[in-house]
Amino acid sequence: MLKKLILVSIIFLVSVSMLSCDKLSGPSPSEILNNYLDASLKGRFEEAYSYVSAEDKAIKDLHSYLKENEKEDNPFAQALVSKVSYKILKLDKSEKKASADVEITLPDLGSMFTDVMGAAFKSAFGGGDEKEMEKELAQKFESGEVPLTTKKETFQLVKEKDGWKVFLDWKTEKVKREKQTKIQTLLAEAEVLKESKKLHGAAQKYEEILELDSEIVDAKEGLQETQKEIKSFEEKQAYIENVVLYDIKAKYHKTYLEERVPGVEFKLKNKGNRTLNEVEVTVYFKDANGTIIAEEDYHPVLVTKYSFSGDNKPLKPNYIWQMEADHFYKAETVPTEWKEGAVSAKITNIEFAE
Structure with a gap:
């Protein structure tokens, strides 16, 4: 009898210990992701930032994050935000990482384009006020007439010392943005060189672009045209002696x-x-x-x-x-x-x- 009582006590203590450890480990990845999505989609960006991973925060500070997400007082935009919803479909978790498939329902901007353009033309040519146009559109879409579309996204989470965080990989995003900026700069430089007939310099710029991204159509076409111009120029220069x-x-x-x-x-x-x-x-x-x-x-x-x-x-x-x-x-x-x-x-x- 004593042995049985001791065994029951041990089981009870282990169970309590496990529950306590689970509570101490903080919110689950599903809860953290829910909190992040709710705050982010509803415009509570400072709160949303608190759920972001330390690696992401090292790339983008709170001030920068808030600045890029700041909203103007636009009732039309606010009406759209109110129509956004989400649902976590599946979440796979290991000890340190988690991956979640999320279904997001949001306004179908493609279908709304006709209404928006019609209102814009009315404002431009009918003497309407821009703010009045925004109010009209907001009233229309708040009444439930917003066409919706659904898309699926995958979110990654990582477990840090203070619990689970959403990993948005801002480092890769930053690298892509910097790469795109460099490509645009090189394209502009190539055009200037091409117009001033510095063809070899222009070709070099196009080649630099294609090293960064071999699928840039403007660079491919620019390089082909420049190479033709170089060949034509060299052919002319050789003949001018005659x-x-x-x-x-x-x-x-x-x-x-x-x-x-x-x-x-x-x-x-x-x-x-x-x-x-x-x-x-x-x-x-x-x-x-x-x-x-x-x-x-x-x-x-x-x-x-x-x-x-x-x-x-x-x-x-x-x-x-x-x-x-x-x-x-x-x-x-x-x-x-x-x-x-x-x-x-x-x-x-x-x-x-x-």
Whole structure:
């Protein structure tokens, strides 16, 4: 009898001890997740932050968290928040970690788009007030007319010294955000380099982007286009040696309307084996010290579908181009400091005929 009494007492004490230990261990992962979701979805962000893991808090402090979740006094947004609900479907737990599948029901923004845009147009073109529009939408959706959608999300929890916490992996989120910012910066830099014809630099930027994310479409297309431009540029540069620019003359001309007009004349010869639809010549004007003080671009050869003049002719192999007698290219922007006759010139661009 005594042995039986002792055995019962031991069982009772063990049971009490287990219950006490369970209470001391704090709320379960399910309770913590419920608390976090309820606080987060209902806008109690300071409380929600208290349920977040220490690893996440090391990445984002309370001030930053509150700032990114701060809400404006918008009744429309508040009406939407009131329609959000959730349900924990399943929770798997080990000693230090837990994973929970959660079903979240929230307003279907896609279906609401028509109503929102209609109200926006009404406000914009009907003289309505923006705040009034927000109130109208809030009243409509508070009355139960909100279309809802359901999605499933998985939440991770970790057990820390002071109990279970929600692990949101803000470190990975931060890395992704920084990566995206870097990609956008590199894209902008590549475009600037491309526009200024620094093609190799632009290609390098696109390659850096693709090292970060090989699926960025803008970078893929940008790199392909830039590589084509580089190939085209190198092909043109190699051929320009076959286009001879000679008999350059620069002086003041007298016309019917003006006494002194700066002007230039020159000739071109295509010594290569390809026909050219465009030749651009840049003339540089110098002062008495030989310093370049101005420049002008001319297109003696320019074949386009918009040109109907007699000059709309390609420069074929072995052909020579020259201006008509008593004609010259005006250089109206050349300053008075120009020393008459002091010029240099070079071919700066060509385009091949198809």
